[in-house]
Amino acid sequence: MEVVDHYLYTKEHEWVSIEDNIATTGITDYAQEALGDITFVELPEVGGEVEQFEEFASIESVKAANDIFAPVSGKVIEVNTRLESDPGIINKSAFEKGWLAKVQMSDKEEASNLMTAEEYQKFLESIG
Amino acid sequence: MTATQETLKQTPLYSEHAALKARIVPFGGWEMPVQYEGILAEYEHTRKAVTLFDTCHMGEFLIHGDCRESGLDALVTMSIADMPAHTCRYGMLLNDHGGVIDDLVIFREGREEWFIVVNGATTVKDARHFRARLKQPQAFEDVSSAIGKIDVQGPLSRQIFADLTPGIEKLAYYTFDSFNLLGETVRVSRTGYTGELGYEIYSSSKTVTAIWRKLLQNPNIKPAGLGARDMLRLEVGYSLYGHEINETTTPLEAGLARFVDFTKDFIGKDALLKQQKEGGPRRKIAGFISETRRAPRQDNKIYAPTGEAIGVVTSGTFSPHCQRGIGLGFLPITMASTGQKIYFGDDNTRNLAIISSRTFYKNDSLKS
Numbered sequence: 043m044e045v046v047d048h049y050l051y052t053k054e055h056e057w058v059s060i061e062d063n064i065a066t067t068g069i070t071d072y073a074q075e076a077l078g079d080i081t082f083v084e085l086p087e088v089g090g091e092v093e094q095f096e097e098f099a100s101i102e103s104v105k106a107a108n109d110i111f112a113p114v115s116g117k118v119i120e121v122n123t124r125l126e127s128d129p130g131i132i133n134k135s136a137f138e139k140g141w142l143a144k145v146q147m148s149d150k151e152e153a154s155n156l157m158t159a160e161e162y163q164k165f166l167e168s169i170g
Numbered sequence: 171m172t173a174t175q176e177t178l179k180q181t182p183l184y185s186e187h188a189a190l191k192a193r194i195v196p197f198g199g200w201e202m203p204v205q206y207e208g209i210l211a212e213y214e215h216t217r218k219a220v221t222l223f224d225t226c227h228m229g230e231f232l233i234h235g236d237c238r239e240s241g242l243d244a245l246v247t248m249s250i251a252d253m254p255a256h257t258c259r260y261g262m263l264l265n266d267h268g269g270v271i272d273d274l275v276i277f278r279e280g281r282e283e284w285f286i287v288v289n290g291a292t293t294v295k296d297a298r299h300f301r302a303r304l305k306q307p308q309a310f311e312d313v314s315s316a317i318g319k320i321d322v323q324g325p326l327s328r329q330i331f332a333d334l335t336p337g338i339e340k341l342a343y344y345t346f347d348s349f350n351l352l353g354e355t356v357r358v359s360r361t362g363y364t365g366e367l368g369y370e371i372y373s374s375s376k377t378v379t380a381i382w383r384k385l386l387q388n389p390n391i392k393p394a395g396l397g398a399r400d401m402l403r404l405e406v407g408y409s410l411y412g413h414e415i416n417e418t419t420t421p422l423e424a425g426l427a428r429f430v431d432f433t434k435d436f437i438g439k440d441a442l443l444k445q446q447k448e449g450g451p452r453r454k455i456a457g458f459i460s461e462t463r464r465a466p467r468q469d470n471k472i473y474a475p476t477g478e479a480i481g482v483v484t485s486g487t488f489s490p491h492c493q494r495g496i497g498l499g500f501l502p503i504t505m506a507s508t509g510q511k512i513y514f515g516d517d518n519t520r521n522l523a524i525i526s527s528r529t530f531y532k533n534d535s536l537k538s
Contacts, residue, residue, distance in 0.1 A: 078397075079210040081488035082463035082495070102465060104209040104397055104488060129463070130210070 043166060044071040046137050050113070050153060051162035052095070057137065058113040063150060065114045068141040069101065069132065072166055077103035080129045085121040086143055092118060094152050099142055101132070112145065114152050120144040181226035182318055182375045183382055190393060198291025198412075200227040203395040212398035213490055216364055217533075220324030221394035222385055225370070226378060229293030229314040231300065233284040241305030242284060246276065247421060247438070249431035253278040258344045258359055261429045262421055263288075263296060264438025268445065269417040270424065272296050273409060275361060277346055285357070285372075289411045303437060318378025323368030323402075325535055326390055331358070331369060334384075338369065343537040352380055363399065365406030367535045401487045404496060407457055407528030413468065413484045414455050414498055423451040423500070425528070455484065456506040457528030458514070460495030463488060464521050466514040472499050473513040473520060480505055483514055491531045495521075498528060 049057045055073035059066045074080065082102040092098040092112040099110040121143045125131060132140035157165060178201045187194060192203035203224065206212065215221050237243040237250050248261030255278055263271040272292040277285040288296045297312045304310055322330070331338035335349045338358050346359035354377045362368035373381055385391050400410070409415050415424045420438075422430075422445055430442065445451055460466065466486030474480045486497035497514065505512075506525060513520040 078205070079208055081210075081465065084464070102463075102488070104401070107465075107467065 043075065044137065045159050045163050045166070047159045049137070049159060050156035051159070051165075052111065052113050052156060053165065054095075054111050056111060056113045058153075058156065060114075060147070060150075060153060063116075063147045064119070065116065065145045065147050066141050067113050067143050067145060069110060069136055070162075071136045074133050074136040074140070077101065077105065077108060079104045080132045083125040083129045083132070083142070085123075085125065086112075086118045088118050088121055090118050091148075092116065092145060094149075094155065101129070110142065113156060114145055114147050114149075116145040116148040118143050119146050179227070181224055182378050183224045183226060183320075186379060186382055187224065187393075192393070192395060195396070197396055198227065198289070200290055202227060203393070205395040205397045206393050209395070209397035209401065210490060212392065212394035213401050215392045216324045216366060216394055216398060216402055217491075218325065220322060220326040220330060220368075220391050221398070222382065222391060223321040223323065223394055223399055224382070225319040225321050226317075226375065227290030228319055229288040229290060229296060229312070230317045230319075230372065231286040231288065231297065232311040232313055233286065233300075233304075233309050234311075235282050235306055235309040237282075237284065239306065240309045241303065242309075243434065244436050245300065245303055246274070247430040247436055248276070249434060250276055250278070250284075251434075255280055256345055256347055258346055258361055260344075262415070262426065263299060264421070264436070264441075265417055266438060266441065267418075268420040268422075268438040268441030270411070270415040270419055270421065271299055271417060273411055273415060273426075275359075277357070277359065292411060316375055318373045318375040318381075320371045320373075320378060320382055320385070321362055321364075321368065322371065322385065322391075323362045323364040323366050323394075325367055325533075327366075327368050330385075330388060330391065341369070352377065352384060356381075363408060364402040365408075365531055365536055366402075366533055367538075400485075401490070404485055404487050404498070405489050405491055405531035407498065407530065409455075409498075410485060420445055420451065422446065423454055425455045450503065452503060453481070453500045454503050454506055455498050455528070456501045456525050457530065458497050458499065458512060458523040458525045459489075459492060459530070460497070460514070461522040461524070463494060465495035466497035466499070466521070466523070470497075470499075470514045470516060472501060473515070474505060475511050475513070480512075486514075489530055495523070496530050497523070501525075 098112040341360040357372040470483040472481035481501040
């Protein structure tokens with residue numbers, strides 16, 4: 043299962059890529075594989091505030107509906123509107139083209155609550 | 171024995187699915203493939219090309235004898251005495267309260283030879299019902315374990331059979347005949363559960379693996395699992411036992427009255443007449459299309475625009491054809507007219523949907 047080295051991860055299989063104080067978020071390759079074909083994505087509202095580890099999006103696949111949790115707190119500044127008409131992008135490119143939202147972080151310290159790629163890889167091995 | 175203690179059964183094709191790296195799930199007491207390469211890809215391949223489904227879990231019965239003297243005619247809702255030989259007909263088996271014990275397809279092999287196909291999860295209770303209620307129980311035989319079954323579905327299926335076994339391509343919709351396939355005489359019917367042109371092959375359970383492998387040698391043919399099958403059947407509005415129909419639902423409520431012959435006597439008829447006499451059913455199955463790609467899920471509630479809970483979702487899926495969520499559900503008859511707005515969801519979410527025909531997808535090649 044693919045993991046990107048310089049990203050950070052949650053136990054709920056979200057990823058985040060932080061540049062300056064802007065966090066780009068998405069779900070991991072493991073998550074998209076487990077969900078199966080993704081058919082619907084409900085994105086957060088641009089301008090809205092999100093809290094770390096609180097629900098901020100939902101993704102439906104042919105199998106189930108799943109809540110997605112914000113990996114960091116802050117203000118949503120951009121969402122990936124392409125997913126509204128073509129949510130399958132997440133299955134094809136979970137770590138790049140399938141990004142969900144960009145969040146202006148309110149607390150950079152929160153990054154320490156997330157796993158590194160190495161830790162996430164170990165976490166994936168531990169859950170089999 | 172409880173469900174959790176029950177050992178799941180495997181079809182003769184189980185090791186084929188494992189070799190194809192299918193994802194296997196429990197389904198009606200069987201271990202069945204839910205997907206191989208992916209549900210959407212298998213759906214697309216069925217609509218555009220041709221796919222195979224392992225349906226060996228389904229039950230098959232034989233009845234030898236006159237349909238009235240044996241009691242068969244009185245056990246099923248549809249008219250069968252007038253069936254020409256080598257035709258198939260869809261109908262239901264009812265209990266005394268008019269509830270649906272199962273839905274089934276009857277094949278007439280000859281004047282007094284009947285072949286009956288029932289659901290996998292209900293085979294045992296169906297057999298018990300036949301043995302208990304037939305006038306000639308000795309005329310009944312459960313041949314489920316001896317028979318292997320593969321569904322071949324999709325617009326290319328006719329050409330594939332024409333190349334394999336000439337003659338099959340001439341079968342008309344809801345007819346069947348015997349053909350030689352890989353040295354064995356098998357029944358092939360022009361039937362299916364996908365809304366596409368397609369066939370079902372009934373072979374011996376011993377030779378079903380050879381047929382499965384032979385068909386998959388053709389690069390145009392791919393296997394498809396239960397996930398795609400459910401999406402395909404729901405797009406054409408077909409009922410699934412345990413969802414739209416069960417022992418507490420009548421054919422009138424399920425929208426299946428056209429498969430009931432009221433000119434003959436059958437078990438459950440009195441209950442249906444009573445329901446009609448009392449003004450007809452209070453609720454019925456309706457189709458609806460979501461305003462978004464969000465799919466309704468089984469057991470979601472259905473709400474009126476006023477917010478009042480008025481019904482329940484029996485089946486739901488994302489429809490690739492509509493590019494919207496679609497569903498079937500029970501609604502009060504007064505609130506089930508086409509075009510009416512409803513909401514589906516739970517305590518936290520409400521999603522707008524419009525009541526529509528339950529035929530969300532139609533391909534004229536199905537019957538041509």
